[in-house]
Amino acid sequence: MGFLFDGLDAEEYDRNYRDADLVKRILHYFRPQAAKMGIAAAMISAAALLEAGIPIFISRSIDTLRNDTSMGRIATTALILTVLASCSWIFNLIRQTFAAQAVGDVVLKIREDACDAVLRRDMSFYDQFPSGKIVSRVTSDSAAFSQVMNLSMELLSRLLLVTVLVGYLATVSLKLTGILLALAPIIMGVALAFRAIARRTITASRRMNAEVSSHIQETVSGIGVAKTFRQEAAIHQEFLGVNQQSLRVNRRTRYVFSSIFPILNVLAGIGTASLVYAGGIGVREGELSAGTWFLFIQGLQSIWFPLTSIASFWSQFQLGLAAGERVFGLIDAEPRVIQSDSQRLPQLRGEIRFVDVDFGYKPEEPVLQHFNLHIRAGETLALVGHTGSGKSSIAKLVARFYEFQRGQILIDGVNIRHLDLSDYRTRLGMVTQSPFLFDGTVRENIRYGRPDASDAEVLAAARHIGGEEWISALPQGLDSPVGERGASLSMGQRQLVALARVLLQDPAIIILDEATASVDPLTETLIQEGLDTVLAGRTAIVIAHRLSTVRHADRIIVLRKGQIIEEGHHQHLLAAGGHYAELYNTYFRHQSLEYIEHARKAA
Numbered sequence: 001m002g003f004l005f006d007g008l009d010a011e012e013y014d015r016n017y018r019d020a021d022l023v024k025r026i027l028h029y030f031r032p033q034a035a036k037m038g039i040a041a042a043m044i045s046a047a048a049l050l051e052a053g054i055p056i057f058i059s060r061s062i063d064t065l066r067n068d069t070s071m072g073r074i075a076t077t078a079l080i081l082t083v084l085a086s087c088s089w090i091f092n093l094i095r096q097t098f099a100a101q102a103v104g105d106v107v108l109k110i111r112e113d114a115c116d117a118v119l120r121r122d123m124s125f126y127d128q129f130p131s132g133k134i135v136s137r138v139t140s141d142s143a144a145f146s147q148v149m150n151l152s153m154e155l156l157s158r159l160l161l162v163t164v165l166v167g168y169l170a171t172v173s174l175k176l177t178g179i180l181l182a183l184a185p186i187i188m189g190v191a192l193a194f195r196a197i198a199r200r201t202i203t204a205s206r207r208m209n210a211e212v213s214s215h216i217q218e219t220v221s222g223i224g225v226a227k228t229f230r231q232e233a234a235i236h237q238e239f240l241g242v243n244q245q246s247l248r249v250n251r252r253t254r255y256v257f258s259s260i261f262p263i264l265n266v267l268a269g270i271g272t273a274s275l276v277y278a279g280g281i282g283v284r285e286g287e288l289s290a291g292t293w294f295l296f297i298q299g300l301q302s303i304w305f306p307l308t309s310i311a312s313f314w315s316q317f318q319l320g321l322a323a324g325e326r327v328f329g330l331i332d333a334e335p336r337v338i339q340s341d342s343q344r345l346p347q348l349r350g351e352i353r354f355v356d357v358d359f360g361y362k363p364e365e366p367v368l369q370h371f372n373l374h375i376r377a378g379e380t381l382a383l384v385g386h387t388g389s390g391k392s393s394i395a396k397l398v399a400r401f402y403e404f405q406r407g408q409i410l411i412d413g414v415n416i417r418h419l420d421l422s423d424y425r426t427r428l429g430m431v432t433q434s435p436f437l438f439d440g441t442v443r444e445n446i447r448y449g450r451p452d453a454s455d456a457e458v459l460a461a462a463r464h465i466g467g468e469e470w471i472s473a474l475p476q477g478l479d480s481p482v483g484e485r486g487a488s489l490s491m492g493q494r495q496l497v498a499l500a501r502v503l504l505q506d507p508a509i510i511i512l513d514e515a516t517a518s519v520d521p522l523t524e525t526l527i528q529e530g531l532d533t534v535l536a537g538r539t540a541i542v543i544a545h546r547l548s549t550v551r552h553a554d555r556i557i558v559l560r561k562g563q564i565i566e567e568g569h570h571q572h573l574l575a576a577g578g579h580y581a582e583l584y585n586t587y588f589r590h591q592s593l594e595y596i597e598h599a600r601k602a603a
């Protein structure tokens with residue numbers, strides 16, 4: 001009876017597709033599987049006919065055996081029944097095998113399409129869809145969607161069975177068939193009512209369990225803060241409350257589930273009793289044979305479960321379609337970044353020009369307005385400004401992660417919208433504040449910059465960035481595992497890996513979001529040397545957090561609310577005594593050697 005509870009955890013999502021379109025699209029995925037599905041459908045029909053035939057054969061046999069009880073007759077009856085049951089099992093096995101293959105292939109294809117779609121999307125897409133939702137669309141929704149097909153086949157088989165059986169019973173006794181069918185709406189009504197109640201209690205129970213987990217997770221992850229503020233007792237009390245509520249909800253769920261089977265059994269009992277009574281009278285009056293009487297009682301059992309599953313079909317079918325819709329929604333999401341050409345720039349010099357650019361993540365919240373900036377090829381440009389001033393946005397536009405609303409961005413004089421993006425991005429390197437390392441070794445992570453690089457090239461890049469020492473400090477050298485997201489490496493080591501990776505890539509333009517987290521002085525020096533190596537001879541946009549970077553930058557631009565308010569060289573800007581000087585005094589000055597010396601003397 002598991003089908004009664006299936007799919008209860010699905011959420012309601014907004015529907016944008018018509019059911020007919022969804023079904024058409026699903027069928028389109030099944031088209032290459034037509035042969036397998038054809039075999040499965042044939043097996044369904046054969047098995048349904050056999051399953052309906054078995055009780056009919058038994059009823060006939062009962063009547064025959066009343067007149068002929070010879071060993072031969074008994075043995076033949078038993079043998080035929082064994083053959084019929086075995087055939088039914090074999091047909092079902094073939095059907096399950098072919099259907100599982102077809103559905104499995106379709107889920108595989110849909111997941112491939114969903115994964116491709118995810119990889120093609122621009123960054124604005126990821127702002128809109130949190131990663132958890134994307135993952136669940138690619139994994140569980142694509143599987144839930146295949147349920148539509150399984151359900152349809154199951155329904156087909158049940159309908160066939162009920163039709164054949166009821167059709168035959170009607171030819172035997174209309175009166176008893178009437179009694180049998182009168183029970184159908186009651187059975188279906190109870191099944192539907194139970195589904196509605198079960199759905200509510202299950203949802204409440206799931207929410208409650210999620211609440212308990214999130215409470216524990218929050219407590220554990222914020223344990224340091226909780227201890228500092230001596231909140232342990234309050235947290236304990238709060239947890240007791242949530243836990244008690246969870247107990248109540250889960251108890252109610254169990255009551256609901258354990259009450260349904262007795263209710264269904266009582267109904268089945270009433271149905272059987274009515275048939276026994278009406279059939280018994282029929283036998284007494286000589287209108288029915290004992291075999292037919294048996295057939296109707298057995299028929300109730302055979303029709304009972306199919307009826308409950310037919311009752312629950314439609315809502316489950318809708319849930320499957322909704323899952324399909326979420327997957328198609330992901331596949332069909334319109335890209336915002338649109339390239340109108342695919343020009344390649346084999347000799348990218350790295351000149352970047354923003355011409356009168358307007359940009360906002362949301363149209364009503366502009367980040368850059370009439371923005372103009374010219375970065376010469378090979379120039380190192382440092383962007384400074386308070387948080388939210390638009391530094392990262394400029395970098396993201398150069399990387400073509402987002403679409404801008406007005407103006408032009410030119411790369412070596414070519415409109416960025418006309419470039420072959422994948423070619424362009426091979427010449428564009430990015431080092432983010434907290435570099436993302438993939439689970440694997442240091443070597444694999446460095447090679448990520450250029451998959452065809454040899455071991456010698458990887459080693460050379462690593463040495464070039466930080467010398468021999470940082471490599472030998474790693475437990476297994478370049479073969480040391482980095483752990484999930486690089487957790488086994490220190491922050492400094494992760495940055496060195498990211499720099500070696502980008503050096504191996506050898507881009508013409510480099511975007512660097514300097515890390516704010518401080519590292520030990522030795523690593524700091526290593527990173528600085530690595531940075532100098534990476535930046536040399538390339539166009540660099542650096543979101544600067546280090547004094548040494550702003551000092552050595554060819555040009556600094558100071559941003560406020562998406563506008564350039566000052567620009568020039570470090571000394572020049574400092575002498576001007578404007579916004580940069582203020583930023584320097586509050587942010588950069590404490591990193592200077594003079595400041596540290598002065599502070600030490602003062603202490």
Ligand SMILES: Nc1ncnc2c1ncn2[C@@H]1O[C@H](COP(=O)(O)OP(=O)(O)OP(=O)(O)O)[C@@H](O)[C@H]1O
Nearest residue numbers: 127361362367385386387388389390391392393394
């Ligand atoms: N993905 C996003 N979706 C919506 N708004 C965003 C997004 N990223 C940034 N913003 C907004 O755009 C503005 C500029 O942000 P940006 O990240 O460019 O600033 P920033 O100068 O790099 O700041 P920080 O130094 O804190 O990184 C801010 O108001 C920010 O809230």
